[in-house]
Amino acid sequence: MPRYKLTVEYDGTPYAGWQRQADEPSVQAVIEEAAHRLCGTNPVLFGAGRTDSGVHATGQVAHIDLPKAYAGGTVRDALNAHMRDEPVVILSAEEVGADFDARFSARKRWYRYRIFNRRAPAAILRGKVWWVSKLLDTEAMHEAAQVLAGTHDFTTFRSTHCQAKNPIRTLEKLEVVRANGEEIHIVAMAQSFLHNQIRSFAGTLKLVGEGRWTATDVSEALKAKDRTACGPVAPPYGLYLTAIEYTNEPKRTLPPYPAKD
Amino acid sequence: MPRYKLTVEYDGTPYAGWQRQADEPSVQAVIEEAAHRLCGTNPVLFGAGRTDSGVHATGQVAHIDLPKAYAGGTVRDALNAHMRDEPVVILSAEEVGADFDARFSARKRWYRYRIFNRRAPAAILRGKVWWVSKLLDTEAMHEAAQVLAGTHDFTTFRSTHCQAKNPIRTLEKLEVVRANGEEIHIVAMAQSFLHNQIRSFAGTLKLVGEGRWTATDVSEALKAKDRTACGPVAPPYGLYLTAIEYTNEPKRTLPPYPAKD
Missing domain, CATH: 3.30.70.580 (Pseudouridine synthase I, catalytic domain, N-terminal subdomain)
Known part of the structure; x- marks a missing residue:
């Protein structure tokens, strides 16, 4: 077959x-x-x-x-x-x-979390982004995200329902960037993720963007290895699975009209 | 008040x-x-x-x-x-x-018609764009659009339900551009439009993009001043009213956080 x-x-x-x-x-x-x-x-x-x-x-x-x-x-x-x-x-x-x-066979999983950061809510993008009305400090979020990058026990940042035996993961990339004018994107890549891991990152990094948490607070939450140390979990509708990479196959953007068609 | x-x-x-x-x-x-x-x-x-x-x-x-x-x-x-x-x-x-x-008081009305032009339909943008699966020739569409720009009797390109007494309008701008990778946008600006005028343009210009109509066909349809000479009317969900300009007030993009707040 x-x-x-x-x-x-x-x-x-x-x-x-x-x-x-x-x-x-x-x-x-x-x-x-x-x-x-x-x-x-x-x-x-x-x-x-x-x-x-x-x-x-x-x-x-x-x-x-x-x-x-x-x-x-x-x-x-x-x-x-x-x-x-x-x-x-x-x-x-x-x-x-x-x-x-x-x-x-998957070697790299890419996700993108879309925060919609303007004073007024989203109408056209309703249900496709997480609206946060307070202006966020993207640079502070990116800096705090680097505390999470690398190999760690991510017990703090996984759902209590997570079924993975091992809470250790290697987060190869966690970047926070301005996008599309009014959006902030959190780009995450790892071979595999824990349940609710990226939404836990997004909710926590939002606290940093608002100035309520510092990178040090994020570091302490990570070290606590305690789910209750996590910030709020961001809603699902801002999260996108954007790409999967396999061995010897680079990440790519699919052309709208594949050459073989 | x-x-x-x-x-x-x-x-x-x-x-x-x-x-x-x-x-x-x-x-x-x-x-x-x-x-x-x-x-x-x-x-x-x-x-x-x-x-x-x-x-x-x-x-x-x-x-x-x-x-x-x-x-x-x-x-x-x-x-x-x-x-x-x-x-x-x-x-x-x-x-x-x-x-x-x-x-x-409105002096310029700006509209944008979003065509989603790839082999596969839209999932994320479903209901927000008009999916056209055949690869369209954007340059031919833009060239044909210039036939419509200017002051004309647009009887061909208005709904039979249009209540305007006068079918003559001055189309100050009608441009066809590639956007967002997989989209083609038709940008239209005039002081006022007739009922279904932009959707009639979009449906007709799609025929040009597919190679089924030429700019000459569009010119003849315009000159016919006959609703039955129009191409199909494009669906409403691809159309966006994007800006209104008033006297002595330039078109502007609203900042996400107005300075006065």
């Missing part, structure tokens, strides 16, 4: 998250249903990142085995046609080897 | 349009209700552009007379607090003279 690597964009608002649930809509179920309508069988989808309810993606990656071979462009267009009523889109589909595993 | 100039951003999706309707939600009614909750009376709002159902705005302007004087920032924040459940936001409120009329 040929295996396909799918790159997926979705608006997480109407879903209980990436992963299939018994009673609630999920991104995985939407794509699996489209695949069922394409090929008649019930293929199972494996995603690189199991995003939470309300979290968005512009570069989620998943793999799926289909019962027969199709051209990549056919898989992409057919799945998109079957999903036209849902805010889930296949950006690209390409045949890969049977040793490709979207989840376990 | 002091008069206030309001600059307004809204997501047009849930509304029957700007103008108050008997039985359907409208942007005007949302803001008037917020003003009622602020001051107890029933102030009437006058908008510069009566946008259609589903059309968005990032720079609509309206005026309203309130029964007592408030600081501009207070009007903005109080109205926003009362509208927190609606995708309608006051970007700024400033006291103006009694001779300021948002509609009749």
Whole structure:
């Protein structure tokens, strides 16, 4: 059975998250249903990142085995046609080897947290950004973020429901940048993250941006290895899974019209 | 009664349009209700552009007379607090003279039509852009747009429901540009527009971008002064009212934190 690597964009608002649930809509179920309508069988989808309810993606990656071979462009267009009523889109589909595993082969996961920082709330971007009305100090946030970069026990910054056995992770990048005029983006990259880790970072760094916390407070919270030392957890709707990198494959921006089409 | 100039951003999706309707939600009614909750009376709002159902705005302007004087920032924040459940936001409120009329004093109206031009549909921007899957020739569209710029009888490019007595308008600017990587924007500016005029331009210029129409075809459609010569009307959800200019007042981008606050 040929295996396909799918790159997926979705608006997480109407879903209980990436992963299939018994009673609630999920991104995985939407794509699996489209695949069922394409090929008649019930293929199972494996995603690189199991995003939470309300979290968005512009570069989620998943793999799926289909019962027969199709051209990549056919898989992409057919799945998109079957999903036209849902805010889930296949950006690209390409045949890969049977040793490709979207989840376990992933080497770098990139996330972006979008803070909307102006006096007035968001109307057009409502549900796509976290509105913070007080002017934030981006440089102070970036400086404090560097306390978190590197290899640490991130017990403070993970959900009490996190199921990972090991709370130690290597955060390869955590940058805070101004973007799109009125936004502040927190860009995070690691091989893997703990549950709610980036939203915990975002809520904590917002306190720094407001001048309520210093980089030293962040350092002490990290060292405490205590969930109650964390700042508030930022809402899910500001978070985007933007890219997954695999071994020997650089991060890339997908062209709107792939050359092979 | 002091008069206030309001600059307004809204997501047009849930509304029957700007103008108050008997039985359907409208942007005007949302803001008037917020003003009622602020001051107890029933102030009437006058908008510069009566946008259609589903059309968005990032720079609509309206005026309203309130029964007592408030600081501009207070009007903005109080109205926003009362509208927190609606995708309608006051970007700024400033006291103006009694001779300021948002509609009749307006000298230049700016609109932007957003085409989302990639192979895969929009997920994150669903409902905020018009998805066109075929790669469009932006330069050909821009060239054909210049046929429409200037003073013409725009009978071909207005709705049969348009109530304006005179179909002649002076289109001061009609530009087609690539934007945000995957988008094509049609930027239009005139003192006033006819009903559905920009959406008629967008649908017609899309035919040019696809290579189905030439600039000559557009010229002939214009000269025909016949509604049936128009291309298809583009959907409302790609259209944004972006700015209104008044006499002796240059177009400006509102800063996220006005200096006077």
